[in-house]
Amino acid sequence: MTRASLPLRIAAVGGLAFLHIPLLFILLYAFTTEEKSYAFPPPGFTLKWFGVVWGRADIWAAVGLSLKVATIATVLALVLGTLAAGALARTRFFGREPISLLFVLPIALPGIVTGIALRQAFGLMEIPFSFWTIVLGHATFCIVVVYNNAVARLRRLSPSLIEASMDLGADAFQTFRLIVLPNIGTALLAGGMLAFALSFDEVIVTTFTAGQQSTLPIWMLSELIRPRQRPVTNVVAVLIIIVTFLPILAAYYLTREGEAVAGSGK
Amino acid sequence: MHVHTLSAATPAVRFAGVTRHFGAVRAVDGVDLAIAPGEFFAMLGPSGSGKTTCLRLIAGFEQPDAGHIEIFGEAVEGLPPYRRPVNTVFQDYALFPHLSVGDNVAYGLKVRGIGRAERDRLAREALALVKLSGMEARRPAQLSGGQRQRVALARALVVRPKVLLLDEPLGALDLKLREEMQSELKSLQRALGLSFVFVTHDQSEALSMADRVAVFNEGRIVQVGPPEDVYERPATRFVAGFVGSANVLGAAQAAALGGEEVPSSLRPEKIILLGHGLAEPAEAARLEARVVEVSYQGAVRRVALLTPAGLSLTALVPASAPGAMVGGTVQLAIPRGALQPMEGER
Numbered sequence: 001m002t003r004a005s006l007p008l009r010i011a012a013v014g015g016l017a018f019l020h021i022p023l024l025f026i027l028l029y030a031f032t033t034e035e036k037s038y039a040f041p042p043p044g045f046t047l048k049w050f051g052v053v054w055g056r057a058d059i060w061a062a063v064g065l066s067l068k069v070a071t072i073a074t075v076l077a078l079v080l081g082t083l084a085a086g087a088l089a090r091t092r093f094f095g096r097e098p099i100s101l102l103f104v105l106p107i108a109l110p111g112i113v114t115g116i117a118l119r120q121a122f123g124l125m126e127i128p129f130s131f132w133t134i135v136l137g138h139a140t141f142c143i144v145v146v147y148n149n150a151v152a153r154l155r156r157l158s159p160s161l162i163e164a165s166m167d168l169g170a171d172a173f174q175t176f177r178l179i180v181l182p183n184i185g186t187a188l189l190a191g192g193m194l195a196f197a198l199s200f201d202e203v204i205v206t207t208f209t210a211g212q213q214s215t216l217p218i219w220m221l222s223e224l225i226r227p228r229q230r231p232v233t234n235v236v237a238v239l240i241i242i243v244t245f246l247p248i249l250a251a252y253y254l255t256r257e258g259e260a261v262a263g264s265g266k
Numbered sequence: 267m268h269v270h271t272l273s274a275a276t277p278a279v280r281f282a283g284v285t286r287h288f289g290a291v292r293a294v295d296g297v298d299l300a301i302a303p304g305e306f307f308a309m310l311g312p313s314g315s316g317k318t319t320c321l322r323l324i325a326g327f328e329q330p331d332a333g334h335i336e337i338f339g340e341a342v343e344g345l346p347p348y349r350r351p352v353n354t355v356f357q358d359y360a361l362f363p364h365l366s367v368g369d370n371v372a373y374g375l376k377v378r379g380i381g382r383a384e385r386d387r388l389a390r391e392a393l394a395l396v397k398l399s400g401m402e403a404r405r406p407a408q409l410s411g412g413q414r415q416r417v418a419l420a421r422a423l424v425v426r427p428k429v430l431l432l433d434e435p436l437g438a439l440d441l442k443l444r445e446e447m448q449s450e451l452k453s454l455q456r457a458l459g460l461s462f463v464f465v466t467h468d469q470s471e472a473l474s475m476a477d478r479v480a481v482f483n484e485g486r487i488v489q490v491g492p493p494e495d496v497y498e499r500p501a502t503r504f505v506a507g508f509v510g511s512a513n514v515l516g517a518a519q520a521a522a523l524g525g526e527e528v529p530s531s532l533r534p535e536k537i538i539l540l541g542h543g544l545a546e547p548a549e550a551a552r553l554e555a556r557v558v559e560v561s562y563q564g565a566v567r568r569v570a571l572l573t574p575a576g577l578s579l580t581a582l583v584p585a586s587a588p589g590a591m592v593g594g595t596v597q598l599a600i601p602r603g604a605l606q607p608m609e610g611e612r
Contacts, residue, residue: 163327164360166347168374168425178377182364 023241030234038230049231059236062219069131069215070199073138077195078188080139081146086180089154100151107144114140115208122209129211137209138202142195149191153184193247200244216240276339278303278429278461279324284333286319293319295485296333301429301463303338306455308464308472311482312508317465320482321431324463326350338428348377352429353422357437359414361406367393367417368402374425392424393417395454412443419454429461436471448475469509473497481505488610498533502610506531513537513579515605522575524551525605528612536604537581539569539590540597549602555579557590571598 004012025038030049032042053059088100106114118137127133157180165175181188203217214222216236223233277300286294294316301307309317322328323335326347335342342350353374361370368389369376375385386402393399396416406414415435422430432451436444452475455462466472472479473493480490481504489501500506503514513532515523520530540546555571558578562585569590571579581598583590590596 158358158360160356160358160360161362163325163347164354164356164362164421165373165377166327167325167354168377168421169348170373170377171346171348174377178373179362 026234026237026241029231030238032231035229035231049229049235052229053232053235053239056232058219059232062214062216063236065131065134065213066200066216069134069138070196072135073142073199074192074196076135076139077142077146078192081143081191082150082184082188084143085147085150085154089151090159103147104144106140111141111202111204112208115205118205119208129209131213133209133211134206134213134215137205138199140205141202142199145195145198146188146191149187149194150184153187154180157183197244276303277301277336278305278338279463280334280336280339281320281323282334282336284320284323284330284335286316286323286328287331292485294323294330297485297487299480299487299490301461303461304459306452306462306464306475306477308466308476308479309482310466310469310472310479310509312467315482316485317467317480317482318433321354321433321463321465324350324429325352325354325431351427352431353425353427354431354433355415355418355422355435357433357435359406359418361414361417361421363406365406366402367398367404367406367409370406370417371402371421371424373421378425388424389420392420395423396420411438411440412447415439415447419451423458427460429463430455432462432464434465434467436466436468444471451475473509479509481509483508499606500531500608502608503529503531505610506608511580514608515577519575519577520605520607523553523600523605524602526607528607530605530607532579532600532605534568534580534582535566536601537571537579538599538601539581539583539587540599546599547601550599551602553598553600554595555598557592557594557596560590560592571596 028042029038031045031047032038033044033046034042084103088096088103115137118133118140122129122133161179161183162175165179166172170178201217202215203221206215206218210218220233220236224230279299279301281297281299284294284297285292293314297316297320299320309320311317319328323330324337326342326345326349330343337351361367362373365373368386371389371392372385375388380388390399390402393401396419398413398416398420401409401413401417406417409417415438418435435451436447439447448471451462464472464476473496476493478491479493479496480487481496482488483504489496489505496505496509500509500512506512506514511534513534515525515530515532517527517529521527523532538547538550540552546552553573555573557569558572559570561568565585566582567585567587567590569581569583571581573579579598
């Protein structure tokens with residue numbers, strides 16, 4: 001094994017530091033005794049902010065709303081994204097490429113454009129802002145992520161597998177459940193997780209499509225303006241890091257295993 | 267359910283004027299055919315000749331644009347693949363990568379709602395039939411090409427099709443394995459008494475395995491018959507050139523050599539080079555030719571000849587016979603009956 005050259009190692013360490021030192025500051029100031037500003041070094045350490053977070057109903061409401069929005073937007077995206085991928089991966093028809101582009105467009109558009117467009121559309125159709133307008137807003141980009149993952153995997157799936165299944169007596173539904181789904185399952189898992197993560201921390205589209213509710217990112221943004229109890233946001237951020245790290249780790253191991261199974265067919 | 271009385275005249279598969287277009291391309295263009303129950307039927311042709319589309323029309327992956335398809339007397343237009351009593355062995359085998367060999371074979375039984383124990387037993391039997399006992403727990407990826415082919419065969423046979431469709435099933439195997447599978451397929455077909463419909467572009471495969479061969483070109487069947495007929499009496503220039511190799515003679519050239527005044531085929535192995543101790547047949551046309559080229563091919567030598575009249579001929583002579591010299595002149599005998607008038611060219 002050859003050792004990396006010194007400049008390369010310095011660059012790698014520098015890159016890691018750039019990525020992770022801000023996270024360390026988040027962690028550090030979750031424990032500070034100073035509540036108005038972030039002075040370095042912190043004047044003292046305390047665990048009291050965890051207690052404060054535990055007792056504040058507005059935080060739990062925001063967390064609950066974000067989880068609910070992300071879950072429903074992800075489920076919606078999984079269903080619609082998979083169906084769209086199924087329709088566009090194989091068949092050739094007039095206008096296939098433009099339609100495919102239109103599906104991917106929402107993620108390329110700046111969130112602010114999507115946000116304004118949705119706000120005006122909801123306004124024109126006289127749909128009051130609610131939980132569901134947030135979900136619809138998030139679904140626009142969640143579908144793209146699922147669609148992209150599913151379409152890539154479907155294109156790698158040999159079309160004769162589906163024909164073989166039909167040939168052996170399976171109808172379309174059985175074929176989807178027994179052949180297609182197991183072969184694209186890990187792609188859907190990865191797409192679904194990414195969709196969930198995107199929805200969970202989305203700010204811009206949410207700003208335009210939410211009514212009085214605040215999702216967690218919106219709550220955090222508004223909290224930064226308040227002068228007191230600043231470390232509360234840090235505590236929430238630390239909790240989110242912990243909570244998101246576990247499923248990402250799980251998905252990593254799950255998909256790795258899945259890849260091995262899917263790859264063994266090649 | 268109504269009862270069918272199957273007379274001997276009811277074909278396993280019948281096409282009447284079947285046409286299938288892809289855009290402006292007529293992939294299958296007015297095909298008529300009747301495949302008998304228990305027959306090993308080969309569809310032979312170059313790629314793009316419509317043979318695979320015909321197979322897919324029987325399987326139900328394609329629907330005809332015109333014409334009529336029957337399987338054992340029953341019209342199948344509009345029936346999806348899962349409602350047809352036929353099964354396919356795919357060119358790439360199409361084994362399900364996420365299922366074990368046993369579950370692959372049992373798949374057709376599972377979707378029919380047959381219980382675990384029963385379908386495992388039937389799958390084991392089917393795997394034994396193709397000599398793969400004990401492989402149930404393996405994944406398709408752990409098998410060799412030949413073994414995958416057998417799994418695909420077992421998977422199609424276990425659901426008891428009335429007709430088995432095989433799409434170039436031997437194409438991906440090496441020569442030795444291919445010859446082995448050829449004789450095994452043939453004996454399996456005889457033992458099961460099933461109709462096998464076999465698509466291939468390999469003429470030797472079609473000739474050696476099939477009871478009857480249909481030669482496809484440009485979406486049409488140009489000739490159909492037992493292998494001997496198709497080989498000995500090619501109906502068109504295309505068949506003469508595609509099934510084996512043949513000298514093709516114009517009407518006048520055929521007449522000059524004692525044949526009918528019809529474009530005719532002359533198989534290279536029928537031409538006799540005289541003067542090497544070979545007996546001259548009683549009724550034969552004789553002519554002189556110059557040797558242009560000789561190539562040694564193991565069992566035979568291929569001799570390219572040119573007659574003074576400007577006719578190019580290729581002859582196959584036993585390699586053990588003394589070699590003709592390039593540039594030398596030889597005497598040829600063409601036995602009566604070696605010239606076959608091509609009926610499709612009259």
